[in-house]
Amino acid sequence: MARITPEEIKQIAALARLSLAPEEVVPLCRDLDSMLDYVGLLAEIDTRDIEPTAQIVPAASMLRVDKAGASFNTALALANAPASEGAAFLVPKVIEEEG
Amino acid sequence: MTRSNVAANAFEVVIGLEVHVHLKTESKMFCSCAVCYGESPNTRTCPTCLALPGALPVMNAHAVELAVRAGLALGCEVRERSVMARKNYFYPDLPKGYQISQYDQPLNARGFLEISVEDEGVWTTKKVGITRIHLEEDAGKSIHEDGVAGADVSHMDLNRSGVPLIEIVSEPDLRSAKEAGAYLRALHDVICYIGVSDADMEKGQFRCDANVSLRLLEKAGSDEFGTRTEIKNLNSFRFVEEAIQAEVKRQKKILEQGGAIVQATLAFDRHAKQTRVLRIKENAHDYRYFPDPDLLPVAVDTMQIARIRAALPELPTQKRERFQTQYGLSEYDARLLTASRELADFFEAATKEHGKAKSVANWILRDLLKLLKQHETDLVNLALSAATFARLIQLVEAGKITPKSAQEILPELAMRGGEPETLVAARGLEVVQDTGVLESAAAEVIAANPDAKERYLAGEEKVLNFLMGQVMKRTQGKASPAQVREFLIQKFKE
Amino acid sequence: MAAGSIPLGTCAELRRALDTGSVSAVQIVETALARARTLDPMFHAFLGMREERALEQAAAADARRLRKEVLSPLDGIPIAIKDNLAHAGEPTTCASRILSGYVSPYTATAVARLEAAGAVILGRTNLDEFAMGSSTENSAFGPTRNPWDRTRIAGGSSGGSAVAVAAGIVPVALGSDTGGSIRQPAACTGVVGLKPTYGRVSRYGLVAFASSLDQIGPFGRSVADCATVLEVIAGHDPKDATSLPESTTLSCDKWNGDVTGIVIGLPKEFFCTSGLDPAVRDRVHEAVAHLEKRGASVREVSLPHTKYAIATYYLIATAEASSNLARFDGVRYGHRSAEAHDLDTMYQATRSEGFGAEVKRRIMLGTYVLSAGYYDAYYRKAQQVRTLLRRDFDQAFTQCDLIAGPTMPEVAFAMGTRTADPVTMYLSDVYTVSANLAGIPGLSLPCGFHDGMPVGLQLLGKPLDESTLLRVGDAYQRETDWHLRRPPERTA
Known part of the structure; x- marks a missing residue:
């Protein structure tokens, strides 16, 4: 099985927005390796032409009627916010505009 | 010819547009919060669009219907079972840490839009391919404190979080800024005609990203493309054209100096009329799409597709062609009269009342449009009915008033309403018969x-x-x- | 004898006492609270009690009873809920530091249905952080201990709910089951636990671990009590797009202990697993023999892909979890790191401080298997094997009405022995994860003891056939008294 390198661990951690202490990297490599070794068991099954199951419920999505209902008031929306100002959530400066 | 001295005109411009359109629904895509514009921040949120722990999405049926309508109007194949997928990335305006969108099985695919481009009075038409039209949700908005020097915080408003969108992705079929502009206008017309969105660009209901690349002319028509850049968030027709022109110029300069284009996301500075690199695209941008387990596939059956298709209104190009044949109008006049669905409807209603299409067309094109331009308003805001307008023309043609008198009272009728006969009498404008x-x-x-x-x-x-x-x-x-x-x-x- | 020293009986017993007027709902709730005060310091089943509100709700239930306006068989009965269920005005911690300070502004559908039925929500129970674990050792607030032996695990992840029932603090409790998180702790602690068919109970308000696998279900001493709770919480919910439209009719009143004609399938793969303790195997065979005596017949069936179930489960569950847990970002609720001076640090420091080791491990694995280049080899492959596992059950159920086997391969193991190696810990779910992957209902009920610890019998049913599962489980409990055994009571 492929061994996960510390570099890869750092990349995955960056994608998942987790920061790892230097001493966490090696044990995580080991744990992920052992997990991947274990799940590698699946490679022995021939799954050509087998449909993937994403959801067990056979039906199609239930839809809602387009009807507006009640919303939280601003105070309730912000009640749990670690930081807020006025009517808005407060975050460290957002530098670029995302699409 | 070496790379370093290719002539400026030796490149072909290749453009593809991605257009985000807010769907005209009463409530959000996955919850019943009302869709609103300009409300004070965070007044339209609930557990679902705040992504509180444990909250779940349930899809808005009308959003699906509108997206199918858009797909059919743009000649797409509608998939009977399409899949909602999670696009995973972190951003403060994205509460769940993923956007619910569609990935490998979008609702609509393989459509097209016919555009007409005018060059020195000659119109040429072109079919632009539409790769896909998929459903997704909008994100919230960061409110930037302009003017607060050195502010190191941003404010987040989640009223827009979860507003239903369609994303319309074109093929890289456009070859100039002008074509891109024409495509965007034609698309805007269709979207408005079929009523799936108000498409108000100022409110962000119709937003455009442009992908631009250059390739050597000798590669034209091949599958080989140059490295492309993406200009984000162009929110007017003019900016789209200007931004593309600026970006083409920037890329040409780099290539002519023997440089290479770096794949990047850009912003357009409308004042400097220049594109500016926001970030270099790295491979680290890995969205890890997978089918959203909270939502089962979206099913649209053939009956429903047939019903939506049957209810589609006449589209701008169809209407234009009909106006030419049915009313004997020139292509130019037909184009002007079909510029909006309201104007076209007004013309047809007035013609029905009046009888002669050509004279109604003349009065609209000469007098009514001038009036709208002068008052910077839209037809829908006028107090003038098509029937009233037709009677006014009839009064002129029957010799009861002069054209000059008609032009004099038109603004009054348009702005304040009333009957032309009453106004003529009140102002004593009857032609002197004595x-x-x-x-x-x-x-x-x-x-x-x-x-x-x-x-x-x-x-x-x-x-x-x-x-x-x-x-x-x-x-x-x-x-x-x-x-x-x-x-x-x-x-x-x- | 001090108030609270008598363990609470089953819902059925409490209901009879309420009906005769020999006890009031307030007295029942007082007893439950008193027992929690005495016993919970030893077990740590609860993360929070609602003393005042619970007593108010009990008083309201008594008032309804006087007016003869009893809402349901659960009216006035105390119930504990796993602390990953939203309840308006109450914290929902998921046993994680990342939700510190969070108070839910809304209520989960299952909890709302309990309240509408008059049930008294007594408190929130401990769990493995975000339901990720099989021992309730992964709680940020300390582990829950097994009342049969405090050095052993309570099972997990719904260990707190299982222990709250096992210790006689509440007659019933809610848990959630993603890969065995109701059935496995039920087996560990000698109580009944039911994982309903996927879609049977609305997931709205259940903090998601793996959305395509999660299901809320009841714990109780008796199968009948679990049926009573299921009838209250089940049913279609317009707020959960995966909730099923079918109604839930269990016809408990027609149960008479007769299971004539029922065909029980014994999957050969379940009994040749290398880690299966022979004593556990023997208890299960004895239990099946009891059911044969009551009229059932037994035949061998096959679930050929059983050995792939855990690998499949961990790929799917971690992939979904990596995305489900992205919302814990320190922006709108919960913990935000004091280091959050810029955006990236806010995310990274907040999440690294907020999540425990096992949660991070699973987020990492899930992120990896969804990432570019690995999706097909891992995630998509697991989805395909999921199809095969489901077909195994479809095939088996053409030959039998339900499947019987052990809930876990051994009895509750000693605390601290499996935390070092995640994969060995995962293997204790070998018999339970298949039901989640296939979406079918599963019931665990006590079927004897080994080494002084309870052994769990697992019954798996056809989709939406909780009725047969519960009827057979009830028949077994009419025949045996394992579910009436109680752990020895000592005070701390």
Whole structure:
């Protein structure tokens, strides 16, 4: 099985927005390796032409009627916010505009 | 030819547009919070669009219907089972840490839009491919504190979080900024015509990202493309064209100097008219799409597709062609009259009332459009009905009022409403029918200009025009010019 | 005898006492609270109690009873809920530091249905952080201990709910089951636990671990009590797009202990697993023999892909979890790191401080298997094997009405022995994860003891056939008294 390198661990951690202490990297490599070794068991099954199951419920999505209902008031929306100002959530400066 | 000295015109411009359109629904995509614009921040949120722990999405049926309508209007194949997928990335305006979108099985695929581009008065048409139209949700908004120098915080408003969108992705079929502009306008027309969105660009209901690349002319038509850049968030037709022009210029310069284009996301600075690199795209941007387990596949059956198709209104190009054949209008006039669904409907209603399409078209194109432009308003804001407009034209054509009088009262009818007949009576604008009045006015004018008769008889035609003007003045413009002319000629001959 | 020293009986017993007027709902709730005060310091089943509100709700239930307006068989009965269920005005911690300070502004559908039925929500129970674990050792607030032996695990992840029932603090409790998180702790602690068919109970308000696998279900001493709770919480919910439209009719009143004609399938793969303790195997065979005596017949069936179930489960569950847990970002609720001076640090420091080791491990694995280049080899492959596992059950159920086997391969193991190696810990779910992957209902009920610890019998049913599962489980409990055994009571 492929061994996960510390570099890869750092990349995955960056994608998942987790920061790892230097001493966490090696044990995580080991744990992920052992997990991947274990799940590698699946490679022995021939799954050509087998449909993937994403959801067990056979039906199609239930839809809602387009009807507006009640919303939280601003105070309730912000009640749990670690930081807020006025009517808005407060975050460290957002530098670029995302699409 | 070496790379370093390729001529400026040796490149082909390749453009593809991604357009995000807010769907016109009452509630959000996955919860029942009302869709609103300009409300104070965080007044339209709930557990689902705040992504509170444990909250779940349930899809808005009307959003699906509108997306299918857009797909059909743009010639797409509608997938009977499409899959909602999670696009995973972190951003403060994205509460769940993923956007619910569609990935490998979008609702609509393989459509097209026909565009017309004018070049020195010659119109050419072109079919632009549409790769896909998929459903997704909008994110919230960061409110930037402009003017707060050095502010190191941003404010987050989640009213827009979860507003339903379609993303319309074009093929890289566009070859110039002008074509891109034409495509975007044509798309905007269709979207408005079919009523899936108000598509107000200022409210962010119709937003465009442009992918731009250049390739050597000899590669034109091949599958080989240059490295592309993406210009984000272009929110007016003009900016799209200007941004693309600026980006083409920037890329040409780099290539001509022997440099290479780096894949990047750009912003357009509308003041400097320049594109600016926001970030270099790295491979680290890994969205880890997978089917959203909270939502089962979206099913649209053939019956439903047939029903939506049958209810589709006539589209702009179809209407234009019909106007040309049915009413005998020129392509140019037909194009102007079909610029919006409201205008086209107004024209047809007025024509039905009046009978003669050409004269209605003339009055609309000459007088009504001018009026709208002067008042910077839209037809829907006018108090003028098509029937009233038709009657006004009829009054002119029946010789009851002069064209000048009609033009004089049109703004009043348009802005304040009312009946043309009442207004004509109130202002005493009826054409002077009394021949006695005309006769005496003509006699007075001739008497005041004793040499006029002689000069006219000697062949000086313009004397007649001068005298006519004098008579009109005395009758406050209410005389029929034809009648006045006749009277004067008769007098000269006496 | 001090108030609270008598363990609470089953819902059925409490209901009879309420009906005769020999006890009031307030007295029942007082007893439950008193027992929690005495016993919970030893077990740590609860993360929070609602003393005042619970007593108010009990008083309201008593008032309804006087007016003869009893809402349901659960009216006035105390119930504990796993602390990953939203309840308006109450914290929902998921046993995680990342939700510190969070108070839910809304209520989960299952909890709302309990309240509408008059049930008294007594408190929130401990769990493995975000339901990720099989021992309730992964709680940020300390582990829950097994009342049969405090050095052993309570099972997990719904260990707190299982222990709250096992210790006789509440007659019933709610848990959630993603890969065995109701059935496995039920087996560990000698109580009944039911994982309903996927879609049977609305997931709205259940903090998601793996959305395509999660299901809320009841714990109780008796199968009948679990049926009573299921009838209250089940049913279609317009707020959960995966909730099923079918109604839930269990016809408990027609149960008479007769299971004539029922065919029980014994999957051969379940009994040749290398880690299966022979004593556990023997208890299960004895239990099946009891059911044969009541009229059932037994045949061998096969679930050929059983050995792939855990690998499949961990790929799917971690992938979904990596995305489900992205919302814990320190922006709108919960913990935000004091280091959050710029955006990236806010995310990274907040999440690294907020999540425990096992949660991070699973987020990492899930992120990896969804990432570019690995999706097909891992995530998509697991989805395909999921299809095969489901077909195994479809095939088996053409030959039998339900499947019987052990809930876990051994009895509750000693605390601290499996935390070092995640994979060995995962293997204790070998018999339970298949039901989640296939979406079918599963019931665990006590079927004897080994080494002084309870052994769990697992019954798996056809989709939406909780009725047969519960009827057979009830028949077994009419025949045996394992579910009436109580752990020895000592005070701390």
